[in-house]
């Protein structure tokens with residue numbers, strides 16, 4: 274599989290006069306599981322939406338030469354109030370390939386069911402999306418993205434509001450996608466499992482603080498620069514590093 278990239282060059286995004294992202298240079302690679310880390314309001318969602326072309330870029334460039342991207346927004350950005358079954362929600366992932374009058378065909382329906390089975394939600398295919406748990410709904414939303422069969426999958430805080438079993442299942446799935454050569458990019462909050470999940474991290478706080486292989490880049494220093502000392506997460510992270518250090522010696 275050929276290597277694909279998403280390249281950000283000198284990317285800045287303002288909302289009016291307010292700067293959300295300042296002069297970022299980052300390259301995201303296929304065949305890699307990448308975490309975008311940063312405190313609340315540090316520009317993570319803005320970064321992702323700029324990559325997808327959902328918001329205007331103030332300056333700089335985003336290039337993803339030929340690479341297709343599937344996107345799972347942050348929960349609070351999604352409007353899930355409409356009446357629709359779990360299966361139809363998943364099938365929305367197919368609509369862009371056909372005319373909107375006939376948004377999927379038999380093949381795509383059976384692929385959707387296959388993907389749903391692998392995510393353990395086939396048995397709830399006829400339920401309304403309001404009738405399932407947070408974890409089941411998130412599995413369906415991820416299934417919808419998988420149906421798009423993209424080169425990159427970008428998910429904004431996919432583990433928020435879901436059960437532990439779903440989180441474990443999704444992590445396994447993301448690893449499989451990575452092993453198949455896909456680029457998987459997750460906006461992520463929980464510092465305690467960063468080492469375990471991500472090949473690479475992109476740490477942001479309106480600016481790029483650090484980017485690269487997790488084992489080289491993710492450390493107490495970069496966490497402090499990203500989260501600042503006022504954040505309680507820092508304390509959590511220090512404890513974690515203490516634990517890791519002790520475990521190694």
Ligand SMILES: Nc1ncnc2c1ncn2[C@@H]1O[C@H](COP(=O)(O)OP(=O)(O)O)[C@@H](O)[C@H]1O
Pocket residue numbers: 288291292293311312313314315316317318319320
């Ligand atoms: N649509 C918007 N209009 C104005 N300001 C916004 C908008 N969206 C986000 N912001 C501001 O931009 C900054 C970055 O937000 P965001 O990208 O959502 O951060 P994160 O995802 O890291 O929590 C925050 O200060 C936020 O208040």
Ligand SMILES: [Mg+2]
Pocket residue numbers: 317318319347429
């Ligand atoms: Mg966000």
